[in-house]
Amino acid sequence: MREFMIIFKQAFTTKAKTKSFIITTSIMIAAVFLFANMEKIIDTVKGATGGDKDSAEVLQVLDESGVLAERLKMQLESNESGIKVELSSKSENALTEQVKEGEIDSFVTLGLDDTNTIQANYISMSAMDFSLPMMLEEALKSIQTEMKAEELSLSGEQVQTLFAPIQFEQQSVSPSAKSQEELSQARGLVYVLMFLIYFAVIVYSSMIATEVAAEKSSRVMEILISSVSPVKHMFAKVLGIGSLGLLQMVLLGLAGYIALKTTGSEMADGFFSVFGFSNMNVGTLVYALVFFLLGYFLFATLAALLGSLVSRTEDVQQIIMPMTLLIVAGFMIAATGLGNPEMAYIKYASFFPFFAPLVMFLRVGMLELPVWEPLLSIAIMLVTIFLLGFFGARVYRGGVLMYGPSRSLKDIKKAIQLGKE
Structure with missing residues (x-):
């Protein structure tokens, strides 16, 4: 356990102290405050250049x-x-x-x-x-x-009576449907959180693969695995960078909330109203956190597996391309379901483990689903993570010892054989 915590802390603190992480986080937080105060900035610029927002x-x-x-x-x-x-x-x-x-x-x-x-x-x-x-x-x-x-x-x-609006209401008898007002509010919230899940999974999974490949290219890996098992090393990396990603998401979320609350402008009020943050559903946030964590661990384990197959950081993007395509496909399927989350292919895709973090979250956020559906999807993801972790550990054990031009998924078999020796 001591070795696990050492690698966990090293993965967390090393990335947290890098200039790229600090600068990126600072820029993103600054961009959030800039967007929230855009109306005031535009008015200030108009005033400085002699423009007047009230001029006709x-x-x-x-x-x-x-x-x-x-x-x-x-x-x-x-x-x-x-x-x-x-x-x-x-x-x-x-x-x-x-x-x-x-x-x-x-x-x-x-x-x-x-x-x-x-x-x-x-x-x-x-x-x-x-x-x-x-x-x-x-x-x-x-x-x-x-x-x-x-x-x-x-x-x-008499003219007004000609153009009097009709009274039109839309109701759905589907047991999973929400009212039109609830659906409109949920759509914006789900889209924002869905994009954050997509962004976090694709960025931090790639970061893990790059980190593993960098340690292999510098031969640091040979020293590490002499004192700690490759399995502990893999999961410590996954948890360390995952914790860092969660911290960054929390910082951005707090920055966005503070920025929009402190501006006091009509744009901020409109943002909260349009995207459903004024009537935020706690259950939706809980599901967002659950699917964020499960989606991260699923793809992070896969990324660590793939990263162990390459010896140069330049080859990382090529080896993780199939994983990236899975994430993008899941996001595209979820995006098409924003208009109608009750479509059949959306339902089926929500139980596929590599699409579930985005697609099932979409359905949970926009529909009144029976509890067993999200729980079944979560269970499938947990089983997939366990199986992927078990298989990934075997590949990782041999993959970290492989050097040379390794750019193909066919090297997985070679890594497993090497890990047995």
Whole structure:
């Protein structure tokens, strides 16, 4: 046990003290605070450069009808759009030249056809200008409705009855379904936690494989296995780096929570509301932790096995490519299930041990599942981890003694034979 703890502490502290880990963690925490305070930063930059977030955007209007410009101005003011309408006396060609030369950003021509229907043409330099045209279109639709109502001598109350929304509710009789409101809240939370699980598993598993290969390439492994068994060495590495990964995830989670809570901005409140953090389900967090740990140990054991087959860190990415593809496939399957987690292939994939950390967590977070389903998935993962650990220990025992250009999974058989000797 003493040797196990020594290697555990060495794996944890060595990686924790590296410049790459400290810098990466610091950058990620800084990015979290930067994102949370983005609104304040933008306002500060606008103030420093002379911009004012309350200043109105000027829109040049060429009104051929003689009546629409004033109506548009009143409509935009009532919507508090921040757009200032200016009636232009210039021709359309002259305004187009001003747009090309950058003197004005855009303009709109307004007119009425024979049926008293609004004809609008919005011209700007950029084809990616979406916000202003959409607001103009909505405002002009409202004006068109008012004009048609006047033609038909309809009162304001009568117009409102024409556009009164229907009462529509969606219910599901499936025993595993949540309400639409619960599903919307759970979707954001599940996606965020699912991405963290995916990120942690793929990063820290790769880190373990690289660490094992680095010790082999420096011949440190020969000294280590003379005083401690390769099996203890493997699991101490897995637990040490896993603890470091969990610590990093906790630090990022605390940083994100503090950043969003201390900003006090509408964006922070919207983030908590949209992603479901305002009504956080404790059970979902518990399952996130369970599947994070199980997924990590599953892939970390596999990564240690594969890392023991190579003698150079340059070969690590090639040897762990099949494992990486498994993780990516699990994430893609889970991502496709965000829209409909009750699809049959999502259910089947949630019991496949290499997909379960992401796919079963998706189903648990978004559906009301019977307890036996997640428990069965967890049991399958535990059995897989045990079997992979037993098999991996045999491969690891021989793999750490293999040197040379070892880049193929066929070397597993060679490692097992070497471990028996």
